[in-house]
Amino acid sequence: MNYPFWEVPFIGSGWVIGIIAIFHVMISQFAVGGGLWLPMAERKALREGRQDWREQLEKHSRFFLIITGVFGTVSGVGIWFAIGLTQPEATSTLIHNFVFGWAMEWAFFLVELTTLAVYYYTWERIPARLHLRIGWLYAGTSLFTLIIINGILTFMLTPGAAWLSVAGTGAESSRFWNAFFNPTYWPSLAMRTLVCISLAGIWALVTGSRIDAEKQPELKSSYLRWTTMWLVPSFVLMPLSLGWYLLEVPQSQRALLSLGISTIGSGTFSQVTRIVLVMIITSATIIFVTYYLAYRNPKDFSLAHASALVLLALMATGSGEEARELLRKPYVIGGHMYSNGMRVRDVAAANKNGYLRDNAWMGSSPDDHWVRGELMYRGQCGSCHTLTGYRSLDKLMAGRDRESVGSFLTMLHEYKPDLAYRKFMPPLTGTPEEINALGDYLYSQANPGPATRSSDNRLAAKTSSANTSTH
C-alpha cells in the first residue's frame, strides 16, 4: 500500500473518473473522427468549387477547435489527476509498462494541437491545397493518438498471456508490444474508429443545424445530407465489430453481460446487461432521428434536434464506456490486479501477514481496532462502494446483524471457486483480526452508535500525527 486512499463521499471516487472520462471520450473521439471529417469535407468543397461550403467549414472548424482544443485537453488532463488519485496502483503499473507509449501519445498530441490551430487560423490565408494538406496532417496525428491510447485501454481488460507471464518480475516492459497489441486491440480499434466517425457526423449536425434554411436552403440540405452519411459505417459495421470484440473478451468477463438477463440483484450483478440495453436503445434512436429529421427533412432540422442527438450520443458513449469498464470486473488490470488495487499475487501474503502491514501512510498497522476497521474499508471497499451513496454499504449491510456481516466477509475472504460474487468482486484480504475489525466497522456504520462516531475522530487524529511524523 504505497498511496493514501481517496474517499469521495456519495458518488465514490470511481465516478469522478467516470464523469470526466465520459465527457472526455465524447470529445476526444470527435477530435479523431472530426479530424477526418474536416479535410474530407474541404476536399469535396474544393472539387465542387463550393465557396458556401468552405465558409461553413470555417465556422465548423472554429467550433471544433474550441470543443476539442479546450474542453478535450482540459478533461484529458483531468483524467490523469483522477486516475492517479483513485487507482494509484493501477496507474503506476500503466506508467511503468507504457511510458514509451505515452511519450508517443504526447508527441502526437502536441502536433495535433498545433496543426489544428494552424488549420483554423489559415483559412483563406494560404493556398487552398496547402490548407487541405494541413487538414490531412491533423487527421493523421489525431488518428495516431487513438491508435496508441487504444493499446493501453484494451491492455487493462486483456493484458494477454505473454505479459501476465512476466507480471511482477520487473521485466514487464520487455513485453511492451505483446501488452500493446493484446487480444482485444484490433476489434476495439475497429469499434472506436466507427464511433469516432459517427461522432464526427453528429457534432457536424450541430453546426449544420445553425444554417439558415430560409437564406441558404441548398447549403443546409447538402451539408446535412452529406454529414448523415457519416453514421452509415457505424450502423452497418458496429454489430460485427462488437461481436468480434466480445469473442476476444475472456469467457469469465463475457458472462457478466448475461448476468442481468434474468435478475436485478443489487450492485454489479445485472449492471452490465442494463447498461448495454441503454446503449442499444440510444444508438437505435440516433440512427432513427438522424434519418428522419436530418436526412429526410434537413431544412427543418434545428439546433434542438441536433442537441438531442448530442445528448443521446453522450448517453450511448457513457453507457458503452461504463459497460467496458464493468466488463473488467473483478479486475482493474485483467488477471493481474483487482479493482481495489490488490495484486493477485499479493493476496496470499496479505492474508498471512496482514493487509495493513505495509501501510506507508499510517507508519505501521494501527493499534486502534476501529481505525483498522475503517482503513480496511477505505482500502478494500472504497474503490467501488461508498458508505451512504453509490453502492452504499449502509444499504447493503442494512438488516444484517453482526454475525451476518461477519459471515458475508468470511465468504468474500474464502473466495471459493463457486462464489457468485467472484464474478465482479475481489477477494477480501487480511488477517482474521483485520477482517473482524472491518466487520465491526461496517456493522457500526449500518447501526450508528457512540463507538462509530468516535472512530472517525480516532482515524483523523491518527492520520494527522502520521503525516506530521512523515514530514
Next chain:
Amino acid sequence: MASSLYEWIDERLGVTEAIAFARHKMVPVHAQSFWYYWGGISLFLFLVQIFTGILLLVYYRPGADAFESVRQITYVMHFGWLIRSAHSWSANLFIFAILVHMFSVYFMKAYRRPREVGWITGIGLLFLAAAFGFSGYLLPMDELSYFATKVGLGIPASLPVIGGPIATMLRGGPDVSQFTVQRFFALHVVVLPLLFLPLLGVHLWLVQKHGNAMPPSEEGKPVSARKTVPFFPNFMQKDLAMWLISLNILALLASVFPWDLGKQADALSPAPAGIHPEWYFMAPFHMLKILGNWLPGATGEVIGILLFTAGLGLWVVIPFYDAEHTTGRRSRFAHYFGLFAVASLILTTALGYWGIR
C-alpha cells in the same frame, strides 16, 4: 408490387382518403405549442402499459401465489424484470403526463366551448388512471404495497354508513388479503380497461373533431397573423419524435433504476416505517392528514373527503363557469383557481415527503 398492394388496401380501407383528411387538418403553431404534445405522450405511455401489461399477464398469478409469481418475473424469467420495470415506470410517467396535459389544457383554456366534454372525459381518464395505479400497486403483494393499500383503503372506511361496506367489498373481507389481490386484479385487467378504452375513444374522437385549441393570446391575433402546420405529416412527425424521446426516457429509467421487489407481505408483522402512498396520491393523503391534526378522529377525515370532493367538483365544472372566449372576471378567477390547485398539490406533496424523510 408495392403500389398494387397499396391500391388493394386503399380500395378497402380508404387510406388515401384518411391521409387527405389528416393533411387537411391544421395544428396551430405558437409559443405554447410544446404543450400540445403531452396528450400524445400520455397515449403512447398507455400503449406501453397495454403491451407490458399483457406480457406480465402471461406469468402473473393473482391470489396466494401473487408474490411468488412477481418474484419469478423479477428474478427468474429472462428480461422479466425489464418488462415489470417498464410497466411500473410507464405507469408513473403516464399519470405524470396526464397531469401535465390536464394543467396545460387548463391554463391554455382549452376546456372552453365547445370542448367541455373533452375536458370532462379527460378528467374521467385521469381518475381511471389513478385507479389503475392504486389497483396495480397491490398486485406484487410485497410489504410496501400491502401496507400502503391497507392505509389507502382505511380512508374510505372512515366514511359513516357507506364507508365500511365499500371498504369491505374492495378488500373482499375485513382486511387486505389474497382475496383483495384477486379483486384488484379483476379491476386492473378487466373492469378498468373496459371503462377506460371507450372513454379514451370518445376523448380522442373529440380531439379529432374540435382540433387543437388556441390559447387566448393566439385567439386575440388576426387570422392572417396566425401560423399553422398540417397535422400530417408535419405535426405527426414531431409527435412521433416525442414518443421516441419518451421511449428513451422510459428505457433509461427501467434499465438504470429497475423496479425493486420488497419482502413478501406478512399481515402479522408490524408496518415498516415511512409507509406512504404513491406520489400521485400523496397530496390528498397529506391534506387529510393536516385536517386530521386540526379535527381529530373520523370528523376530520369526513370533512377532508368532502372538501376534496367539492374541490374536484369545481375543477370538473370549470368549463361551464368560464365558457366564453373572453378575458373577463371569470377567466381571471379560473386562472387563479388553477394556480391555487397547482400550488396546493405541489406544496402538500412536498410536505408529505418531508414528513416521511
